[in-house]
Amino acid sequence: MIELPSLNHAARQSAVDVLVLHYTELPLDESLKVLRDDKRPNRVSAHYVLAEDGTVYRLVPEDRVAWHAGRSHWRGREALNGSSIGIEIVNLHGDRHDYPDVQIGALVELCCDIIGRHQAIVPCNVVGHSDIAPKRKIDPGLRFPWARLAAGGIGLWPRAGAKPVEGDVQAALQRFGYPPAVDVTTTEIVAAFQRRFRPTGVDGIADPETRALLADLLSQGETRCE
Incomplete structure (x- = not known):
């Protein structure tokens, strides 16, 4: 160093x-x-x-x-x-x-x-x-x-196979850590999530795959992030 x-x-x-x-x-x-x-x-x-x-x-x-x-x-x-x-x-x-x-x-x-x-x-x-x-x-x-x-x-890093998050994806993203949709849109936040966890498909759309990745990360966070 x-x-x-x-x-x-x-x-x-x-x-x-x-x-x-x-x-x-x-x-x-x-x-x-x-x-x-x-x-x-x-x-x-x-x-x-x-x-x-x-x-x-x-x-x-x-x-x-x-x-x-x-x-x-x-x-x-x-x-x-x-x-x-x-x-x-x-x-x-x-x-x-x-x-x-x-x-x-x-x-x-x-x-x-x-x-x-x-x-x-x-x-x-x-x-x-x-x-x-x-x-x-x-x-x-x-x-x-x-x-x-x-x-x-x-x-x-997310694992495949989780059941997709249902309902308000913005609320789920905030539970993981992302900011509220105040000065930034939910589409921009979803795109940021995808940039990190699904870099092969960044479109800002909370599709079933994106929701499933988020669900697994939330599950991991319950045991590894408190």
């Missing part, structure tokens, strides 16, 4: 219980420059940056708040910077470019270390930026290997 401190951070007032994964949209050098620039009008940062070759850069200590989530909502809470750790994964566009195996291997190791230090990060609280800001963000993208992370004990 390479220490490369950023000045863009603040005091932490809340315990850490969320882990947020992003892609950078920029090459490594540019990403590090932006995340450490304390002169730009809207300063940003992350706790870690993960290069394509698996090298980990630590920019902000975990006991400080990094500015990576922005306007965000998850499991009934907003403004998640205060209770989260953010990892920026170098990838120019996660819908178009695969993540190298060595990079994902390093990510699994890093996430396991973080969760070991912050055991309040339950599986439901390992999220992508697109989960917590579905109107604004699409990262870490359709090609991000969420299933591989779940196999390593990081986050959740």
Whole structure:
């Protein structure tokens, strides 16, 4: 791990219980420059940056708040910077470019270390930026290997065969963690869910397959996320 401190951070007032994964949209050098620039009008940062070759850069200590989530909502809470750790994964566009195996291997190791230090990060609280800001963000993208992370004990992945959720899908999505349909539409929230859990078919329609995946995740959450 390479220490490369950023000045863009603040005091932490809340315990850490969320882990947020992003892609950078920029090459490594540019990403590090932006995340450490304390002169730009809207300063940003992350706790870690993960290069394509698996090298980990630590920019902000975990006991400080990094500015990576922005306007965000998850499991009934907003403004998640205060209770989260953010990892920026170098990838120019996660819908178009695969993540190298060595990079994902390093990510699994890093996430396991973080969760070991912050055991309040339950599986439901390992999220992508697109989960917590579905109107604004699409990262870490359709090609991000969420299933591989779940196999390593990081986050959740749905199993096939569940009975589809019936009734109000918006209410069911909120039970899982997604925001209410206030500044974002249910269609956008369904699309964010599909981006993560059914990346081969993202249309914002709560069809039976989408509802079945959601039902299984809610079932897993009852035992693994409290």
